[in-house]
Amino acid sequence: MRKPCCEKTEITKGAWSKQEDQKLIDYIQKHGEGCWNSLPKAAGLRRCGKSCRLRWINYLRPDLKRGSFGEDEEDLIIRLHALLGNRWSLIAGRLPGRTDNEVKNYWNSHIRKKLVKMGTTTTTSTALDPKKPHHRDNKVPLLMQPDARNPILFRPPAKTTDQKRAPNHDDEMDVSDSMSINGGNQLQTGVIMSNKSFCLPDLNLDLTLSLQLAVGERHQSDI
DNA sequence: AAAGAAAGCAACCGCATAGTT
DNA sequence: TAACTATGCGGTTGCTTTCTT
Numbered sequence: 393m394r395k396p397c398c399e400k401t402e403i404t405k406g407a408w409s410k411q412e413d414q415k416l417i418d419y420i421q422k423h424g425e426g427c428w429n430s431l432p433k434a435a436g437l438r439r440c441g442k443s444c445r446l447r448w449i450n451y452l453r454p455d456l457k458r459g460s461f462g463e464d465e466e467d468l469i470i471r472l473h474a475l476l477g478n479r480w481s482l483i484a485g486r487l488p489g490r491t492d493n494e495v496k497n498y499w500n501s502h503i504r505k506k507l508v509k510m511g512t513t514t515t516t517s518t519a520l521d522p523k524k525p526h527h528r529d530n531k532v533p534l535l536m537q538p539d540a541r542n543p544i545l546f547r548p549p550a551k552t553t554d555q556k557r558a559p560n561h562d563d564e565m566d567v568s569d570s571m572s573i574n575g576g577n578q579l580q581t582g583v584i585m586s587n588k589s590f591c592l593p594d595l596n597l598d599l600t601l602s603l604q605l606a607v608g609e610r611h612q613s614d615i
Numbered sequence: 616a617a618a619g620a621a622a623g624c625a626a627c628c629g630c631a632t633a634g635t636t
Numbered sequence: 637t638a639a640c641t642a643t644g645c646g647g648t649t650g651c652t653t654t655c656t657t
Contacts, residue, residue, distance in 0.1 A: 407625075407651085429642060445643075446626065481645060492645075493625075501623055621655075628648080635641075 404438040408447055412437055416444055417452055450493045457489025461498055469495060470503060 404412075419435035425448065427434075428441035437444060461469070465487055472483040480492035480499075487495065 405627075427642090440627095441642080442628090442644090443626075449644095450625075478646065496646075497624055617657105619655105619657085621653105623651105623653075625651085626649085629646100631643105631645080633641100633643085636639085 402438055403440050403443075405443075408439075408451075412439065413447070413452060416448060420448060420452075446493075450491045453491075455489055456491065461490075461502075465490070466498075466503060469499060470507070473499065473503075 415435050415437055419431065423434075428445045431437075431441055431444050432439045435444070439447075468486060469483060472486055476482050478496075480496040484490050484492040484495045
């Protein structure tokens with residue numbers, strides 16, 4: 393049996409009050425992020441550490457953008473989702489001020505429906521079997537797993553404080569820097585052909601990773 | 616104006632993984 | 637090296653708000 397992450401009896405659940413928010417903000421401003429397990433007690437909160445972390449990351453962090461998504465953001469989400477599947481934290485990492493939860497919700501409530509309407513559904517189009525347990529190896533096709541030895545697919549982490557632990561190497565894939573999709577919704581197929589490109593057969597997707605020097609061109613043609 | 620349906624979003628849950636002992 | 641602990645992630649749930657009839 394799995395041990396509960398916290399003592400249920402003393403834990404408050406549900407929506408956060410303003411007082412709780414303030415306590416959490418005050419504490420983090422004083423002591424910084426981290427040590428989520430001990431934070432609630434230290435901050436005088438009757439919440440589990442996980443809940444505090446989530447509240448901070450998804451709602452209280454000062455650098456959050458909030459508000460509705462722009463067209464460019466939506467476009468980027470669609471492209472990244474085509475490449476990465478439901479890896480919301482990775483996708484959110486490419487959208488400054490957005491959280492994985494926000495991106496996930498936006499996808500589920502807006503974009504997916506939109507794509508279904510257009511007949512361009514990418515739901516479960518990422519070679520991922522939704523019925524399978526969410527094992528990480530199931531999330532991204534093997535061909536897409538970046539190789540830490542490959543500088544094209546692997547970029548050394550530029551960690552934010554809440555990413556210190558960097559649990560997965562495949563989280564470091566640098567995709568947006570020079571990703572391109574041919575002809576809007578007409579995507580092409582293929583497999584990894586070289587260091588510079590890889591494609592998803594089931595996605596009809598052609599994604600090209602070019603070197604950093606191409607970054608300048610990206611802004612005109614891609615974003 | 617009221618009731619039901621749909622949509623949106625915040626939060627929880629369980630699992631995987633990295634770090635520590 | 638195995639066991640344990642802490643953290644991060646994605647899926648899901650359920651409450652609240654908005655829309656439709």
